[in-house]
Amino acid sequence: MHDARAHDPGHRIPTQLHRFLAAGACAVAILAAGCASRPPSTSSPSIPAVRSSPLSDEQSNSIAIHALGLVGTPYRYGGNTPDGGFDCSGLIGYVYRESVGQSTPRTVARMASFGQGVPASEMRTGDLVIFGAGTPTHAGIYVGANRFVHAPSTGGEVRLDRLDGIYWSRQPVQVRRPG
Numbered sequence: 001m002h003d004a005r006a007h008d009p010g011h012r013i014p015t016q017l018h019r020f021l022a023a024g025a026c027a028v029a030i031l032a033a034g035c036a037s038r039p040p041s042t043s044s045p046s047i048p049a050v051r052s053s054p055l056s057d058e059q060s061n062s063i064a065i066h067a068l069g070l071v072g073t074p075y076r077y078g079g080n081t082p083d084g085g086f087d088c089s090g091l092i093g094y095v096y097r098e099s100v101g102q103s104t105p106r107t108v109a110r111m112a113s114f115g116q117g118v119p120a121s122e123m124r125t126g127d128l129v130i131f132g133a134g135t136p137t138h139a140g141i142y143v144g145a146n147r148f149v150h151a152p153s154t155g156g157e158v159r160l161d162r163l164d165g166i167y168w169s170r171q172p173v174q175v176r177r178p179g
Helices: 015-032 057-069 088-100
Strands: 116-118 128-131 138-144 147-150 159-162 173-177
Touching: 057 088, 057 138, 057 147, 088 138, 088 147
Parallel strands: none
Antiparallel strands: 116 173, 128 138, 128 173, 138 147, 147 159
16 A cells, blocks of 8 residues: 655644544535536546446435545554554445445455546546556545545555645546446
C-alpha cells in the first residue's frame, strides 16, 4: 500500500475534531451530491460516459455515509473490519457489503476491472477511485464534493482526503462504478 503521510505533513487531527469534520463532510456530501463540482477528467477518453448507475441515489449515499462513519478507524494491512482495522480494499469491501450487500474484489488490482469504468467528469457518490499507473496501488470511495474516504498507510487511520489535494491530484486515477 502507498504511504501518503510522507506527502501530507500535519495530517493528524484530534479525534473529536476529526469526527466533527467527518460529520460535516457527510452533510456536505449528501447536500452537494447532485451539484458537486467534478474534478477534471484524467480518465481515458475511450471510456464511454455512464449516465446511470446500477446503484440508486439512496444506496450511493448510504455507501458515502457508511464510509465517512469509519473515518478514524486504524489502518491494518489485510484488515477488513472496524474492530480489526482496515487496509484500502478491506475498507471498500466492508462498506459495500454492509451498506448495499454487494461483494467487491479483495485486492486493488482486481478492483481495477470491477464494475464499469467511468470518466472522472461523470463521478458520483459511491464510486471507487483507484490510483496508480499500470498496476493500481491504492483505492478509496468517492463521497462527493471532490472528496474520498480511504485507508492510506501503515500506522495511519481511515481518513477523508481531497482528489484535488497536492498529493492526490498528481496521481493517475481511474473511476469504477460497481453494480
